[in-house]
Amino acid sequence: MDNHITEFRPGKRIGANLSILTLQEKKLVDILTKYDWFLTRVDEIFIANSAYKAMLMKPSPKIKQAFNISREVVFAFSPYDTFQPRSIDSIEHYDIQELRLEEICSVIISKDNDIEQKLNSILKTNEEARVIVPFSYHELEESANDPDYFINKFRQNFYSRDLFGIQDPLKKDLYFFGRRDLIHTLVNKHLSSENAGIFGLRKTGKTSILYGIERALDRKNSTTVFVDCQTLHLKKWNTALLYIIDELRKSSSVKNEDLKLIKGYEKLEFVSDFFLDDIKTIYHKNGKKSILLIFDEIEHITFESSISSDWKNGDSYIKFWQIIRSTYQKLRQINVMTYLITGTNPKCIEQSAVNKIDNPIFAQFQPIYIPPFDFNQTKEMLDKLGGYMGLKFDEITCARLVEDFGGHPLLMRQMCSFIHRKTVKPRPHHIHKSEYENLKKLFYEDESGFIKYAQMVLEVLDNWYPDEAQMLTWLSIGDNETFKGLADASPDYIKHLINYGIIEKNDENYSFSIESLKDYLSRKNKYKRLRLTNEEKQNEISVRRNTIEPILRKYVRNTLKANYGEVEAKKLIIKEIYGAKEISKHENKPYAEFYDSNKHNIYLKTLFDLMKKHWEKCFRNTFEIDEKVFEAKATFINHLRKGDAHASKITDQDFQSFRGAMEWLEERLHEFN
Known part of the structure; x- marks a missing residue:
């Protein structure tokens, strides 16, 4: 001391x-x-x-x-x-x-x-x-x-x-960690009259970085205009430019009557000239403060990805960016204006042409991908926020957190928020590795925990790069041969996965940078692995049948009772198990007992037969298919039961048919689990 x-x-x-x-x-x-x-x-x-x-x-x-x-x-x-x-x-x-x-x-x-x-x-x-x-x-x-x-x-x-639980973008420096070097780089690009673009997965802190740039440039006597493309796409290209001029006017001493575009934006042939003149007017009347236009969520005004037709088909996109780029080039020497593009999808600067017209901002700059937190940045955050909350993380636990969540700030903060909520011991309290591992397991299994945030992070790939998303699935379930074959044949497929910080390449091998995403995907897709041995096929069939059977018993029991009443439903199940002649012998027993496989011989086939016999009245509305289709799926699921006894060779075709039918049944019975 x-x-x-x-x-x-x-x-x-x-x-x-x-x-x-x-x-x-x-x-x-x-x-x-x-x-x-x-x-x-x-x-x-x-x-x-x-x-x-x-x-x-x-x-x-x-x-x-x-x-x-x-x-x-x-x-x-x-x-x-x-x-x-x-x-x-x-x-x-x-x-x-x-x-x-x-x-x-x-x-x-x-x-x-x-x-x-x-x-x-x-x-x-x-x-x-x-x-x-x-x-x-x-x-x-x-x-x-x-x-x-x-x-x-x-x-x-x-x-x-709960200082870790903050999810909205950070507008102040108070709880901001790990991105100051990146902000410094982007601020210097603007001051050097360079355009830039930053991209990353959802919730990696893009908007918080933008707020940091605004704060920094305010101290540098520059003007920033934050353009949210989630609403800009509702405007056509000319009114989008007018919107930018009007936002700049609000931050300066310029009056409406001083500006040309505001008075004549409908004269489309003059919009380019008006925009240039207005930018110069605002620059000079605002004390020659350089202007940074920040375009957030750029995919919303990008060709092919926007939901508004004029931007989606490329028409508004081409005209809008031709004018922005032209204005920038004409004023570059005196550093009047630059632009910063941010989003999840860098397609707008990766594709050379749109509708056979040169893309105005193709390859205008190298995209910057938001890097993950390293150990030191994570330790600073844990020491600062955790210290205030009475939680102390040792270095081993900190290293595990970085490895498990790949330095993704939101995932790490939400894990720490979960630890805070689950820690009931007196504080200050040290979170050691063993306690962390136990809590991580609970976090992974919590529907409102990691699962929700994993889906949010991976949504970028599902929306913009479905082929890369499929490759991640293969890598997560250990199908390295298929993954590597496609990676070698088309290197572009893995470029985004590496740039986003999801995977990394060591020598000629690929692995997950975010171990928690690998665990999530492998659990989610555990029944999609190919090239299984016959024993592995048999084991999967057995596990899935044994898992679904008690859920199906509960579902059939409740459905028959709801439609026929308990007395009549009991007669139906007795008849199915023992025959009509045995009804009087068993009808005094509790209804639920007949669905107990330890007391009665009720099998998966028994349940399927009951469902087929009462399909139209009881089960059709839930499954939304006709009886013949259901019977075919039930046959595939039940036919391969001999796999439980390690009996015969299961063909790949039969196994895939089983998987398809079983996945269909599991999805429909999910709510009864």
């Missing part, structure tokens, strides 16, 4: 401007500095004609260790009987980074006894808000002699907050 920590003494710095505090506030400072805090500075802050007082406090070793707080913390007084939300602004008065203050944590002390409820109501709608610990004057005075009261209140506010 360093000397600074060992020499800590609670108290007040000599010379701190305590004279601006009221007598009551001085007494509260005495309480705060009795056990865990050292006051270094007091300031008076004026906001909207109201006066606030704020202090900087150094935490004790106990506070530092419990909440990962190493810097001074801002304490703000709210001296009004009714809490005013603008009191929070007094915290923003300080330049947090310049003064090396604690970024995420702060404290508000209010005269309002309902401060906690009111503050929580304000902060709950803002996921990116600081962790603000509220105290009333009264409760601090009441707890003056309780050395644990303050730290317990901190625990209540820190350990209940």
